[in-house]
Amino acid sequence: MYMNWGTERTFAVRSSKIVTPAGLIDGAVFVEAGKISAVGGADSIPKGTRVYDAGNLMVIPGLVDTHVHINEPGRTDWEGYDSATRAAAAGGITCVVDMPLNCIPVTTSLKAFKEKLAAVGSQIHVDCAYYGGVIPGNQSALSDMVKAGVVGFKAFMVDSGIDDFPYTKPADLSTAMQILKSLDVPLLVHAELDDSDGTAVYAEHKLPEPYASYLKSRPASWEVEAIKTVIGLSTQHDCRTHIVHLSAAAAVPDIMAAKARGTKITVETCPHYLSFDAESIASGDTRFKCAPPVREKANQDKLWQHLAAGQIDFVVSDHSPCTPQLKLMGEGDFEHAWGGIAGLQFGLPAIWSGAQKRNISAETIVRWMCEQPPKLVGLSAKKGKIAPGFDADLVVFDPTQSVSTAAKDIRHKHKVTPYSDLPLQGRVEATFVRGALVYESGKFPTEHFGKSLLKGQF
């Protein structure tokens, strides 16, 4: 509706439903040079102000997605900065944080981080921050990577699927935590502890149903045991630690208890664990393969309950795409298919749709997807709230409209996604990044406006 809006970043957005930290208001958001200068009543808009009139559509803060695998450089045929950040903009995400794998080289050294920044160049459509990786033996590289701007580190406790990104044993995590504590960055942990050789387990549990076999090969106990170990280490070193992509609700009580004791631990879950359940996944449908796996409906219900109770901190995508060939769709081979779900563009409507069935408010969704994630990476004074002084990262959202998952409307590099199976409601109509209209009604009026956010420089 505003395709000739232009690039001026001083204006007001008018809406009858603006989600602010003080609740839902009918009024206007004032933007000056890309920052929010004030939030007030519509009658306070001075004459002559340019107004983006969202009418009765909802205006929410841009989402901050702190768990995205963009894969460039090196595996740009899987996903890249241009396509991923277009998908982000179309999905109402105004800031992503990129994981240190599955790019080549993996981001486990200063040299590799510089190569990544060079590859990013000026092709991003939303803001982007970066993690480094902790692998056995790279502890001497961590401090230099923080000085160069990474906002945190990721480690695995189980095979990552990428040979160049080996997993860490508890002793490696312990060494890393001692260093990271003094650098004021969090350690993010993929928490599954394989209590045997994964392939053997898969073979042992090989049932006629491929999905059932896969699920059985990565039981909830792997997550529960790994999380107990992480809690122990985090408590010992007083290091800020974050559990990524929690699937097993059974681990939440341990996390709650640790938080109550003062351990600096947080936890995220993902739209796929909240949207899909093992009982409904067609047996050979490898689009759903991810690790940890999507579990049973009863587990999903518990995840929603823990979120609603504030016991899970936030929801981010874990967008982890690959080429359709690597998903081995024809064969239905859960053992060898790439484990990762492509869903960056559909996180908001997936959560919105699930929340409608459970009477969860827009303010609550904004807390899970906008306000909480930036706290992890030091961006909470700039991103995730419609309040004076914050970046004018704004999303115009129509809760009543359905969302197309037709291939032509999917902005991920590849169009294979399990969200194609869901009726999704809650459509992003427009996205502003720092006051620039980067997405509107399927188009990208301002291209490449995103910038890299480096620790120490924001």
Ligand SMILES: [Zn+2]
């Ligand atoms: Zn991931």
